[in-house]
Amino acid sequence: MVETDGIPAAREDGGAAVPASLEVEGLAFAYPDGHQALFGVDLRIGRGERVALLGPNGAGKTTLVMHLNGILSADTGTGRGTVRVAGLEVAKRNLQEIRRRVGIVFQDPDDQLFMPTVREDVAFGPANLGLRGAELDARVGEALEQVGMTAFADRPPHHLSFGQRRRVAVATVLAMRPEILVLDEPSSNLDPASRRELAEILARLDVTVLMVTHDLPYALELCPRALILSGGVIAADGPTRELLADRELREAHRLELPYGYALPDCERCAPQAFVARQSG
Amino acid sequence: MGAGHAHDLYRPGDTPLHRLPPQCKLVAVVLFVFAVVATPRERFWAFGVYALLLAAVAVVGRVPAGYVLRRVVVEVPFVVFAVALPFLAGGEKTEFLGLTVSHNGLLGAWNILAKGTLGVVASILLAATTQLRDLLLGMERLRMPQLLVQIMQFMLRYSGVITGEMGRMKVARESRGFQARDVRQLPVVAKSAGALFIRSYERGERVHLAMLSRGYTGTMPVIVDVRASAAQWGAAAALPAAAALACAAAWLVHA
Numbered sequence A: 001m002v003e004t005d006g007i008p009a010a011r012e013d014g015g016a017a018v019p020a021s022l023e024v025e026g027l028a029f030a031y032p033d034g035h036q037a038l039f040g041v042d043l044r045i046g047r048g049e050r051v052a053l054l055g056p057n058g059a060g061k062t063t064l065v066m067h068l069n070g071i072l073s074a075d076t077g078t079g080r081g082t083v084r085v086a087g088l089e090v091a092k093r094n095l096q097e098i099r100r101r102v103g104i105v106f107q108d109p110d111d112q113l114f115m116p117t118v119r120e121d122v123a124f125g126p127a128n129l130g131l132r133g134a135e136l137d138a139r140v141g142e143a144l145e146q147v148g149m150t151a152f153a154d155r156p157p158h159h160l161s162f163g164q165r166r167r168v169a170v171a172t173v174l175a176m177r178p179e180i181l182v183l184d185e186p187s188s189n190l191d192p193a194s195r196r197e198l199a200e201i202l203a204r205l206d207v208t209v210l211m212v213t214h215d216l217p218y219a220l221e222l223c224p225r226a227l228i229l230s231g232g233v234i235a236a237d238g239p240t241r242e243l244l245a246d247r248e249l250r251e252a253h254r255l256e257l258p259y260g261y262a263l264p265d266c267e268r269c270a271p272q273a274f275v276a277r278q279s280g
Numbered sequence B: 001m002g003a004g005h006a007h008d009l010y011r012p013g014d015t016p017l018h019r020l021p022p023q024c025k026l027v028a029v030v031l032f033v034f035a036v037v038a039t040p041r042e043r044f045w046a047f048g049v050y051a052l053l054l055a056a057v058a059v060v061g062r063v064p065a066g067y068v069l070r071r072v073v074v075e076v077p078f079v080v081f082a083v084a085l086p087f088l089a090g091g092e093k094t095e096f097l098g099l100t101v102s103h104n105g106l107l108g109a110w111n112i113l114a115k116g117t118l119g120v121v122a123s124i125l126l127a128a129t130t131q132l133r134d135l136l137l138g139m140e141r142l143r144m145p146q147l148l149v150q151i152m153q154f155m156l157r158y159s160g161v162i163t164g165e166m167g168r169m170k171v172a173r174e175s176r177g178f179q180a181r182d183v184r185q186l187p188v189v190a191k192s193a194g195a196l197f198i199r200s201y202e203r204g205e206r207v208h209l210a211m212l213s214r215g216y217t218g219t220m221p222v223i224v225d226v227r228a229s230a231a232q233w234g235a236a237a238a239l240p241a242a243a244a245l246a247c248a249a250a251w252l253v254h255a
Helices: A061-068 A092-101 A118-128 A133-146 A162-174 A192-204 A216-222 A240-245 A247-252 B022-038 B044-060 B065-088 B103-129 B132-141 B146-175 B183-213 B230-252
Strands: A022-030 A036-045 A050-054 A078-085 A102-105 A180-184 A208-212 A225-230 A233-239 B093-096 B099-102
Touching: A022 A061, A036 A061, A036 A078, A036 A233, A050 A216, A061 A078, A061 A102, A061 A180, A061 A208, A092 A102, A102 A162, A102 B183, A118 A133, A118 A162, A133 A162, A162 A180, A162 A192, A192 A216, A208 A216, A216 A240, A225 A240, A233 A240, A240 A247, B022 B044, B022 B103, B022 B132, B022 B230, B044 B103, B044 B230, B065 B099, B065 B103, B093 B103, B099 B103, B103 B132, B132 B146, B146 B183
Parallel strands: A050 A208, A050 A225, A102 A180, A180 A208
Antiparallel strands: A022 A036, A022 A078, A225 A233, B093 B099
């Protein structure tokens, strides 16, 4: 699937067979109204990594996410730089395949779940990829199973609780078997129980994850590595716990831990911390 | 929000009528209405036959009479005019319930009432045994333009979301002491409506983005395929066929 584009896999890895799930180089972007949101973003996420993207409001997080599947690009504003997903460059000619590889879970599940039933919504993506019949059903069943929503397949989305809707939203992109799952504020508006349930589901998934969030404890729980996007550039990149322990860094980028929260010991957070990073 | 009840008119069940593919039922209802409308108004017995046919359909679908009658009320605003007809129309006069009324007007009123009610009851039976969702699938099957089906589908999905938003805006207004007493408060309500429109428009844009992100290219993929067998078409044809016979008889038999 990588070779199809003629881009040699893993150029910089010195022989590693798998290309990075996501490579962003020198990405800059200004909206048509002149507002410059990104000033040259460089980042690299290896396959299987779980990375948190932290940053204050207005840092350009959403703009960056919209570049990952080509919703925004140099065509929709002024920009330069490249984004590659598993070696395939995000460009107009590749959009269909890019959108299969990059699964974005938007913040408001009501925006994401637009079909009359859960089953049809989960089927929407794979059906656009050309799947039909038993194959499509199997894909839908598998995705719903992964988020524990199998029993709700025939319900209309608006009859589900908010937490359930968010889980279905995750299933809708899992059904496309993405290379990388991008979650925009996955814990927002969830009650503590739904928040924990979603964390358990996300931790079980065998897929590269980029999680955009303000919820620092959630980032620490799920992601061994974090990036701080601030002022349109990557201001920090490192183990989540180290970044969060750095008070000056937090204050410089308006990142705040909840009141009364103390960082837990490192062994307790982020399993396999930093192992994944060695490839990156 | 009670899970499962999709809309007010639908009555969950598992009868042969519920199981019939939606496109068959749609076609049957439309043809039935054509037969009813084409029947000469003086053939009272024919309308009796139609009513019996619908009663039989209701029995098959296990839709109770009271359920249908309560919903027939929607036609009232449309038939008020019919009640006035006997008094307003000119021509030959006749005695009816001790009143002297226009003969033509009386027949005209009967015509509107009988045909209207039969059409409404047929639609209620359709709605009571078919999910809105399936009706849309049926329309799609019947080659209704996809764009229209998509618009209705989104309406179905988002009407609740938008009504919810409207409700929250109302609560927010009233929590800050607003009361809509008379026309002077109208500008505030109008502004809320404008804000609601913009919010819905922006949501539309976000939904479109979400669709693009999952590979939408302008046409909805066919996910649920509702096929009808010849036997199902045959079963659905029973109602319009019987009605067509009655209609033909009404034209041929000179009472």
